[in-house]
Amino acid sequence: QVSLVESGGGLVQVGGSLRLSCAASGRGFSAYGMGWFRQAPGKQREFVATITATGITSYADSMKGRFTISRDNAKNTMYLQMNSLQPEDTGVYSCAANPNRFRIDRSPMAYNYWGQGTQVTVSS
Numbered sequence: 311q312v313s314l315v316e317s318g319g320g321l322v323q324v325g326g327s328l329r330l331s332c333a334a335s336g337r338g339f340s341a342y343g344m345g346w347f348r349q350a351p352g353k354q355r356e357f358v359a360t361i362t363a364t365g366i367t368s369y370a371d372s373m374k375g376r377f378t379i380s381r382d383n384a385k386n387t388m389y390l391q392m393n394s395l396q397p398e399d400t401g402v403y404s405c406a407a408n409p410n411r412f413r414i415d416r417s418p419m420a421y422n423y424w425g426q427g428t429q430v431t432v433s434s
Contacts (some may be wrong), residue, residue: 312336312423314405319428322395326432330390332405332425340383343408345392347418348430350401355418358403359390363411366367371414372398395432 318330332344359379361371367379370379378391388405406421415421 311412312339312342312407314406314407314423314425316403316405316425316428319403319430324396324432324434325393327393328395328430329402330371330392330405330428330430332333332390334386334407339386339407341409341411342414343411343415343422344379344381345408345415346379346388346403347406347421348396348399348401348403349412349415349427350398353401355404356416357416360408360414360416361388364413368414368416384412392430395430397432397434400430400432404428404432419432 315333315336318348343362346358347355361367361379376394381388404427405425407423408421
């Protein structure tokens, strides 16, 4: 089992940047694929990015070229660098752990463990 805690959210102006972190506690962080999801008010949770245990990454189309997902297994931490933020990027960003560590999974159903989320607000 793994526990996840996000940090790094906040208020930023259009075009700004934020770096989110997801700290994992418990055993076996490196044995999980990891993902970021977000949920805007009144909308369903949507996939943002994922990284496998071996570092293979995948992004939602609207995030490609702006967001970068990474992980540091020695620190049990995953990151999401977000650049060129837009108002439509506003939402609660949550990290999640996928026991199928070598798969690219974009569905939240594939992820067993979730953090509580961190709010990102982009003002215009």
